[in-house]
Amino acid sequence: MSVTVNGTVAAGWEPVREEFEAFVTGEHVSPEAQLSVRHHGRVVVDLWGGEDTEGDTLTGVYSITKGAAHLVVALLAQEGVLDLERPVSSYWPEFTGHGKERLTVRQLVAHGSGLINTPEGFSYEEIADDALVAARLAEAKPYWEPGTAYGYHAFVIGALTGEVVRRVTGRSLQEVYEERVRAPYGLDLYMGLPASEEGRWKPVLEMVPTPAQLELLAAGEPLPELMKIAFNWHREPAMDLVAYANHPQVKGRGPASAGGVGTARAVADLYAAAIGGLGGLPALLKPDTLADVARPHTPGADSVVPEADHFGLGFERQHAVGPEAFGHCAASGGLGFADPVTGIAYGYTRRRFGFPGGTAPENGPLTAAVLKVARGL
Structure with a gap:
């Protein structure tokens, strides 16, 4: 089946469509991708391509979810509900031992706790439960002294910051996001997919490497030990990232680190709401x-x-x-970001896992094309 690109771009934004078409219809397995861009709040790019992906198709967006979670933390800090300079333990008394009691909320949010996982790791069902993950980590020994280094807390940062949010608001991070961000701004980006939206959900698809990529995989260096631990690959069996996003518990509960479900439109809308407002509502975040x-x-x-x-x-x-x-990438290749200088809010999602994982390479030319048009205007 031939892969086609659908959707629209505003006048002057045709170079972005050309870049998207060149990639999606190239000589490789379809990425099943969506691209959405807002410029000073106006939709200027709304494209999708693949054999089985529409503009409103919902799928797992992995760590793009972290952007929504961090937006909640920033909003609460902006309002004075959360003090970033206070120790985490002042909100969460069980968060002590091994230097954890000295860690500030700001250091925690910036991936400084050292609590990237536990030695035994988590099952799919466990890692879908942010409260359970937070409780286990509060008792765990960090992999470095808290506050002395930093490292990507890939599948647990939302559980850790979410527990602070719960202690200070009495609500889960997912509930605060739903009430303060998703519902008012009409975002098609969920932390916990409602049953009413199941019909639009489609699973994340496995990576299909090219022969050249397979050679790179075979010749690659062994993964650093801390990376294996952070990505829950140190347990037996190692966690499969595609199976994670498609797991019913992950999809249904929406863990705040990487369990969100949404569209590229919603990712762009999230960042547009953050920097300039959306649908007549004001910007979520102030300039400071x-x-x-x-x-x-x-x-x-x-x-x-x-x-x-x-x-x-x-x-x-x-x-x-x-x-x-500022923004966040996704393990499958997606990316969302906002640029207050150019007024760009960018959302890109992939249903098919890209090689080698993390921000997919096509985001480079796509972002460059978007910024070139925006700066030209």
């Missing part, structure tokens, strides 16, 4: 908060993944976009 979430919080090398100067306030820094930009 926007500056804080993008400000570098983690100088130097990430202890878990091969990144440097990785995080602002939880959000991943967008080095290819600009110092004021």
Whole structure:
């Protein structure tokens, strides 16, 4: 079956469609992808392509979920409900031992706790339960002294920050997100897929590497030990990332680290709501908060993944976009970000896992095309 690209772009944004078409219809297995861009709140790109993907198809968005979770934390800090400089233990008394009691909320959100997993890891059912994960980690020994280094807490950061949110608000992070962000702004991005939306959900698909990519896989260096632990690959059997996103408990409960379900439109809408407002509602974040979430919080090398100067306030820094930009990638290849300078809110999702995982390479030319048009305007 031939792969076609559907959707629309506003006048002047045709170069973005050309980049998207060149990738989606290229000589490889279809990525089943969606791309959405808002410019100062206006939809300027709304595209999708694949054999079995529509513009409103819902699928697992992995760590793009972290962007929604960190937005909740930033919103509560902006309102003074949450004090980022207080120790985590002042909100969560059980969070003690091995130096955990000295860790501030800001350091926690910026992946500084060292609690990237437990030695035994988590089953799919367990890792879908943020409250259970948080309770286990509160008793665990960190993999480094809290606050002295940082590293990507791939599948647990939302459980840790979510427990702080629960202690300070009496509501789960998922509930606060639903009440304060998703429902008011009409976002098609869920932490816990409602039964009413099941008909639009389609599963994440396995990676299909090319022969050249298979050679790279075979010749690759062994994974760092902390990376295996953070991604729950140190247990037997190792967690399969595709099976994770498609697991009924993950889809239904929406763990705040990587269990969200949504569309590219919703990802762009989330970031548009953050920086400029949406649908007549004001921006979620004020200028000072926007500056804080993008400000570098983690100088130097990430202890878990091969990144440097990785995080602002939880959000991943967008080095290819600009110092004021913030967002988060997805294991399957997706990406969402906001750039207050150009007014861009970008959402890209893939149903088919990209090689080798993490931000898919096509985001480079797609982002460059988007920024070129935006800056030209």
